[in-house]
Amino acid sequence: MRIRVCFLGGLLLAASLPGQYRPAPANLEARRWFQDAKFGLFIHWGIYSVLGDGEWVMNNRKIPFADYEKLPPQFNPVRFDAAEWVSLVKAAGMRYITITSKHHDGFAMFDSRLTDWDIVDRTPYKKDVLKLLAEECHKQGIKLFFYHSHLDWHHPDYFPRGRTGRNTARPESGDWRRYLDFLDGQLRELLTNYGPIGGVWFDGWWDRPTADWRLEKTYRLIHELQPAALVGNNHHRLPFEGEDFQMFEKDLPGENTAGFNTDAKIGQLPLETCETINKAWGYNKNDQQHKSARELIHYLVRAAGHNANFLLNVGPRPDGTIQPEFVERLREVGAWMKANGDSIYGTRHGPLPPRDWGVTTQKGNKVYVHILKLEEEVLGLPRLAGKIGNAYRMNGQPVEFTESPLGVLLKAPLAGRDPLDTVLVLELL
Ligand code: FHN
Numbered sequence: 001m002r003i004r005v006c007f008l009g010g011l012l013l014a015a016s017l018p019g020q021y022r023p024a025p026a027n028l029e030a031r032r033w034f035q036d037a038k039f040g041l042f043i044h045w046g047i048y049s050v051l052g053d054g055e056w057v058m059n060n061r062k063i064p065f066a067d068y069e070k071l072p073p074q075f076n077p078v079r080f081d082a083a084e085w086v087s088l089v090k091a092a093g094m095r096y097i098t099i100t101s102k103h104h105d106g107f108a109m110f111d112s113r114l115t116d117w118d119i120v121d122r123t124p125y126k127k128d129v130l131k132l133l134a135e136e137c138h139k140q141g142i143k144l145f146f147y148h149s150h151l152d153w154h155h156p157d158y159f160p161r162g163r164t165g166r167n168t169a170r171p172e173s174g175d176w177r178r179y180l181d182f183l184d185g186q187l188r189e190l191l192t193n194y195g196p197i198g199g200v201w202f203d204g205w206w207d208r209p210t211a212d213w214r215l216e217k218t219y220r221l222i223h224e225l226q227p228a229a230l231v232g233n234n235h236h237r238l239p240f241e242g243e244d245f246q247m248f249e250k251d252l253p254g255e256n257t258a259g260f261n262t263d264a265k266i267g268q269l270p271l272e273t274c275e276t277i278n279k280a281w282g283y284n285k286n287d288q289q290h291k292s293a294r295e296l297i298h299y300l301v302r303a304a305g306h307n308a309n310f311l312l313n314v315g316p317r318p319d320g321t322i323q324p325e326f327v328e329r330l331r332e333v334g335a336w337m338k339a340n341g342d343s344i345y346g347t348r349h350g351p352l353p354p355r356d357w358g359v360t361t362q363k364g365n366k367v368y369v370h371i372l373k374l375e376e377e378v379l380g381l382p383r384l385a386g387k388i389g390n391a392y393r394m395n396g397q398p399v400e401f402t403e404s405p406l407g408v409l410l411k412a413p414l415a416g417r418d419p420l421d422t423v424l425v426l427e428l429l
Helices: 025-037 082-091 129-140 176-192 215-225 293-305 324-343
Strands: 003-008 011-016 039-043 096-102 143-149 199-203 230-233 246-249 271-276 308-314 358-363 366-371 378-381 388-393 401-404 407-411 422-428
Touching: 025 230, 025 308, 039 082, 082 096, 082 129, 082 324, 096 129, 096 176, 129 143, 143 176, 176 199, 176 215, 215 230, 230 246, 271 293, 293 308, 293 324, 293 358, 308 324, 324 366, 324 422, 366 378, 388 401, 407 422
Parallel strands: 039 096, 039 308, 096 143, 143 199, 199 230, 246 271, 271 308
Antiparallel strands: 003 011, 358 366, 366 422, 378 407, 388 422, 401 407
């Protein structure tokens, strides 16, 4: 952040330039909490789940908005149980939830006074699921973030149109400023009516990258309403002014296997990466390509080694349940976190950059060496910042090591390896 320094009556004053964002102390504290929390549940849930073909179905099947409006009357999640969802989150070892308040189809999963294109006004269920979830999260000590789409395939004022949602048969006119007022109005509702909110996770800016999104005004509104709420925007760029964390999609920071992070450099803010369990974000009834619990644990561990949180997604079904393949895996990851969470929660990346064999994390004087894939019995590390006073496995079993001016050798016998992650703890003096 650039600081203007001026002399006044011999006093040296530092003041931020107009329009410059200075995070409140509560915001800085929330960032630390976020980095310590490490693991959250992403939930893509909306009326699209009725079709069981992902959250992009309106765009992909070129459904005109008048036809798409036939979905809400079929959306009746009578089996939705907020307490069950939040308990699952806790069993998975997660500390927060990020749920879609509005995805690209513009449908509000909460009771919005600004439109009747919402769950209370249009569905037979008639209940504000975000309210139910927020109450349960507060009760069970889980933070709640809202995913809110900038992009909107339904709102008539989302005009000029962006790269997507061009086949929804809306009139070719609209008032962009009115759309932005609507967007801010909904955010005001979300940050006023649901208690303390962890933050807002924006997505869809990339649909109109050259438009004036008035981000500064929107971000200011959020921070004024709730200074501790963290703002993140999935624009796949370095963070913009006013943002509090940087996210990556389907890739670890610095990698680009999925094609979203073409020019996403790693900035100074807390990091998060999100990934799906199968291939889809929103419920897809035909997608059976589920990642194993082992793969998901490795993703979580590698994310921590990259200094990033892991936001793992589920797309609940239209009846309000989470499919068993997801539940099973979340519980397995949770069991691993229960035994090994000390090497993840509250850590930052360790002294070594991530490697193919694994990663390191660190908390205070403890360095955690996560061996994920190593054929040798002995692991060589460069010299660490301090001498090793003690080395042991997470279960307390001692680890043999030698130190020399060249570095550290750690013995990790193949016979005793944990098939998920062999974690060695090095206590530095
Ligand atoms: O288009 C969305 C997609 O539906 C999903 O919400 C993901 C989550 O990171 N983000 C977008 C694409 O960048």
